[in-house]
Amino acid sequence: MATPLSLKELSKKEVLLTAGHRMCSGCGAPPVVKMVLLASDYPVVASNATGCLEVSTCISEYTAWKIPWIHNAFENAAATLSGVETMYRSLKKQGKIDKEIKFIAFGGDGGTYDIGFQSLSGAMERGHDMLYICYDNGAYMNTGIQRSSATPLGADTTTCPAGSVVPGKLQERKDLTRIMAAHGIPYVAQASPSHWSDLMKKVRKALEIKGPKFMNIIAPCNRGWRSRTDDAILLSRLAVETCYWPLYEIENGVTRVTVKPKEKKPLVDFLKPQGRFKHLFAPENEWLLKQAQEDVDKNWERLLKEEVFTKPQEEAK
Amino acid sequence: MAQRIVAVTGNEAVAEALRQINPDVCAAYPITPQTDMMQRFATFANNGKVKTEMILVESEHSAMSACVGASAAGGRVITATSSQGLALMWEILFIASGSRLPIVMPVVNRALSAPLNIHGDHSDAMGARDCGWIQLWSENAQEAYDNAIQSFRIAEHMDIRLPVMVCLDGFIISHSIERIEYLDDDAVKNFVGEYKQLNPLLDIEHPVSYGPLILPDYYMEFRRAQAEVMTKVSNVILNVAKDFEKISGRKYGLFETYRLDDAEVGLVILNSAAGTSKDVIDEFRNKGIKAGLLKPRLYRPFPYEEVGEALKHLKAVCVLDRADAFGASYGPLFMDIASSIYPYKDRPILINKIYGLGGRDYLPEHAELVLNELAEIAKTGKVKTFKEYIGVRE
Numbered sequence: 001m002a003t004p005l006s007l008k009e010l011s012k013k014e015v016l017l018t019a020g021h022r023m024c025s026g027c028g029a030p031p032v033v034k035m036v037l038l039a040s041d042y043p044v045v046a047s048n049a050t051g052c053l054e055v056s057t058c059i060s061e062y063t064a065w066k067i068p069w070i071h072n073a074f075e076n077a078a079a080t081l082s083g084v085e086t087m088y089r090s091l092k093k094q095g096k097i098d099k100e101i102k103f104i105a106f107g108g109d110g111g112t113y114d115i116g117f118q119s120l121s122g123a124m125e126r127g128h129d130m131l132y133i134c135y136d137n138g139a140y141m142n143t144g145i146q147r148s149s150a151t152p153l154g155a156d157t158t159t160c161p162a163g164s165v166v167p168g169k170l171q172e173r174k175d176l177t178r179i180m181a182a183h184g185i186p187y188v189a190q191a192s193p194s195h196w197s198d199l200m201k202k203v204r205k206a207l208e209i210k211g212p213k214f215m216n217i218i219a220p221c222n223r224g225w226r227s228r229t230d231d232a233i234l235l236s237r238l239a240v241e242t243c244y245w246p247l248y249e250i251e252n253g254v255t256r257v258t259v260k261p262k263e264k265k266p267l268v269d270f271l272k273p274q275g276r277f278k279h280l281f282a283p284e285n286e287w288l289l290k291q292a293q294e295d296v297d298k299n300w301e302r303l304l305k306e307e308v309f310t311k312p313q314e315e316a317k
Numbered sequence: 318m319a320q321r322i323v324a325v326t327g328n329e330a331v332a333e334a335l336r337q338i339n340p341d342v343c344a345a346y347p348i349t350p351q352t353d354m355m356q357r358f359a360t361f362a363n364n365g366k367v368k369t370e371m372i373l374v375e376s377e378h379s380a381m382s383a384c385v386g387a388s389a390a391g392g393r394v395i396t397a398t399s400s401q402g403l404a405l406m407w408e409i410l411f412i413a414s415g416s417r418l419p420i421v422m423p424v425v426n427r428a429l430s431a432p433l434n435i436h437g438d439h440s441d442a443m444g445a446r447d448c449g450w451i452q453l454w455s456e457n458a459q460e461a462y463d464n465a466i467q468s469f470r471i472a473e474h475m476d477i478r479l480p481v482m483v484c485l486d487g488f489i490i491s492h493s494i495e496r497i498e499y500l501d502d503d504a505v506k507n508f509v510g511e512y513k514q515l516n517p518l519l520d521i522e523h524p525v526s527y528g529p530l531i532l533p534d535y536y537m538e539f540r541r542a543q544a545e546v547m548t549k550v551s552n553v554i555l556n557v558a559k560d561f562e563k564i565s566g567r568k569y570g571l572f573e574t575y576r577l578d579d580a581e582v583g584l585v586i587l588n589s590a591a592g593t594s595k596d597v598i599d600e601f602r603n604k605g606i607k608a609g610l611l612k613p614r615l616y617r618p619f620p621y622e623e624v625g626e627a628l629k630h631l632k633a634v635c636v637l638d639r640a641d642a643f644g645a646s647y648g649p650l651f652m653d654i655a656s657s658i659y660p661y662k663d664r665p666i667l668i669n670k671i672y673g674l675g676g677r678d679y680l681p682e683h684a685e686l687v688l689n690e691l692a693e694i695a696k697t698g699k700v701k702t703f704k705e706y707i708g709v710r711e
Contacts, residue, residue: 054528083372
């Protein structure tokens, strides 16, 4: 029987990403990884794209990973894991291996939305039995906070700095979760470490489904977000409550919003504690702030509509 | 030593070798002139002739990435490519060798763009010559078939555990029909044996981490260790060749010499053009000119000492390169040969010709031209041009 998703029971499980790794204090990524691995009752083999998580967790001759783990390059965590998973299928068919093993790839937004996008898209289309997890902190944090296609509108980064002529990033972020859903894969979800139970339920569900799965998980970076080191969970909660980062899943084409905030908070509640948006509060940048709120509203409305029209017929009645 | 005699193309022969090897995983992406090899292999897979699981990836970058994952997972892994495909893999080639993964990859040699050209030359493999892979080169389809079979034993040898490229000339060999001797399936199966990966990723009870970060404190020791492994390759190749001779009757070494022992002038040339050159050498021998040839088989790691010993007694040698190394003055093979003979006080005069780029024919008259020039150099000790393009419009 699966371990119940209660803190009491989970606290008895072995943490598979050990302490002593060199991620920054207050980073949102390690809690995400720990939750994902705690959620699984199966043995897991992981691949990892080059990035903060990778460089900080396996510095020779140490490794923080208590599970088999492979890092290949920046843009190929999905293709690499597709190779591992295929070898598993081959050996299983030959009777050389009998264990049930699950395969999880971890990549940051740079390695997932941008440089690793083709590799991810290909692996999902080929139908490998694997779960790809993007820990999204909205920029190339490992190389020093450069803009990615996941960087939110208006954010100040080192390659789109808030200047007197160009006030930060001028483009809306790429909606990768929806793009992955468009691949027609059986399971796509968005999650946040602030809602640990929701996150772990989704991981569990994903691991029970055969085929390619994708989860996008917000992971605050205090260095890049210019926020307090102890605010990662608070900020990820605000991302959910402002509907900047809606928690939802798309299972076999059916969209379900898993957490609906009782009261939809204004986006500024999420933006204000972050130094990367400080310039947006200057009078000349008010238009950007307005546009950012409009984008969030538009996406949230669309998601709610999608939930209605993808509902199976019987249920809808 | 029962062998089937068939008439097949180079691609077909290598695909047959791969069928006989029966690897666990193959990740492949189409590119001319390799495509037809992987098509044939996919046909074997889809008709149950091999146990191989295919990964039909969306690029060569992903092909090599998937090979790295599959090989680390623990099993026999193959892919194949050409030209732009090899160039796209370049980043991951270093990761495959640095991770000590015995992946085998036939490379059907083709020119690099721009300008776009799909025909045979060696620019692709030359661009990947220093990435820590072993490179075996093949004159004809028989050698490509034989090299493909031997490459698994070399790659997987416990002293080596490195990936291997098996190079054959695009179209000239890949698409031309030749007479080939195929070994029996059982003979190949017994020759390559079972493969067991050291520290496989799929060993859940013994979790390992592949692909660590190594900082300046140990990176250099790691690289040095990798260089050390390279020094053991020649010996393994010779031992594998000995075993292969027992089942095939065909002899292989680090390189082939042709009428070289008493030669005064010689050609050094890779792959298919060696065949044409040998015919012309025979004609020159008939005319009383002591000509010979050296054809490298193991190009990486390059057997500098052995090649130097084989060439040191000549008066004049021309190295023919089917690729140029822009800005380096000489072609890549020339530079290796120059390094080989450098330690000798009395050494042959070396010249370099660039030929056959983008599928341009290498004709007997080209070999004649070069051998005449070498005979003149041997006589006078004077060189007009150290490097030039041949078979080209001026």
